[in-house]
Amino acid sequence: xxxxxxxxxxxxxxxxxxxxxxxxxxxxxxxxxxxxxxxxxxxxxxxxxxxxxxxxxxxxxxxxxxxxxxxxxxxxxxxxxxxxxxxxxxxxxxxxxxxxxxxxxxxxxxxxxxxxxxxxxxxxxxxxxxxxxxxxxxxxxxxxxxxxxxxxxxxxxxxxxxxxxxxxxxxxxxxxxxxxxxxxxxxxxxxxxxxxxxxxxxxxxxxxxxxxxxxxxxxx
Numbered sequence: 001x002x003x004x005x006x007x008x009x010x011x012x013x014x015x016x017x018x019x020x021x022x023x024x025x026x027x028x029x030x031x032x033x034x035x036x037x038x039x040x041x042x043x044x045x046x047x048x049x050x051x052x053x054x055x056x057x058x059x060x061x062x063x064x065x066x067x068x069x070x071x072x073x074x075x076x077x078x079x080x081x082x083x084x085x086x087x088x089x090x091x092x093x094x095x096x097x098x099x100x101x102x103x104x105x106x107x108x109x110x111x112x113x114x115x116x117x118x119x120x121x122x123x124x125x126x127x128x129x130x131x132x133x134x135x136x137x138x139x140x141x142x143x144x145x146x147x148x149x150x151x152x153x154x155x156x157x158x159x160x161x162x163x164x165x166x167x168x169x170x171x172x173x174x175x176x177x178x179x180x181x182x183x184x185x186x187x188x189x190x191x192x193x194x195x196x197x198x199x200x201x202x203x204x205x206x207x208x209x210x211x212x213x214x215x216x217x218x219x220x
Contacts, residue, residue: 055183095184
């Protein structure tokens with residue numbers, strides 16, 4: 001078995017799930033010439049089966065897969081096909097997120113500061129990369145989690161008792177694909193960020209409503 005789809009740290013042994021996942025991706029790549037250009041750039045750094053509690057009190061699970069950040073561009077182009085294939089294989093919701101490093105806004109680079117002082121004509125360098133602040137990383141993680149759908153809005157609801165609930169809205173056109181995965185997505189986001197969110201679908205626009213009606217007619 002070729003483990004080329006796995007990118008583990010030196011000396012780190014792959015789990016049975018990671019080996020099976022890499023094998024599945026490898027076969028998927030070999031059997032899909034139209035997707036091969038993107039699939040060959042998608043690697044896996046880790047995978048785990050995570051149990052979570054459903055709203056009705058029962059226990060369920062999802063598979064959390066981490067990929068290198070450099071694989072993200074290719075994954076986003078064929079994310080639906082990859083997720084559909086893996087969920088068909090493993091029979092659990094699949095959540096894929098890119099590895100990101102959070103850099104504190106308080107962090108300073110003394111080396112850069114010295115360069116700026118010595119060479120005043122150089123432009124001031126940023127203290128941190130915008131996409132690596134805590135808030136930005138959490139936002140991008142959310143975008144990864146909801147694939148193959150996307151976030152259309154966010155809202156905080158305050159109950160009469162003062163309890164605050166953050167609602168994340170997804171594209172209503174993806175309801176059929178995403179409805180059974182929402183609780184797994186909430187569990188994954190909480191595990192990765194410690195924040196609790198509830199996923200719902202935004203109200204369809206008039207154009208989207210016509211599209212949904214046309215889809216329903218085809219099914220009938």
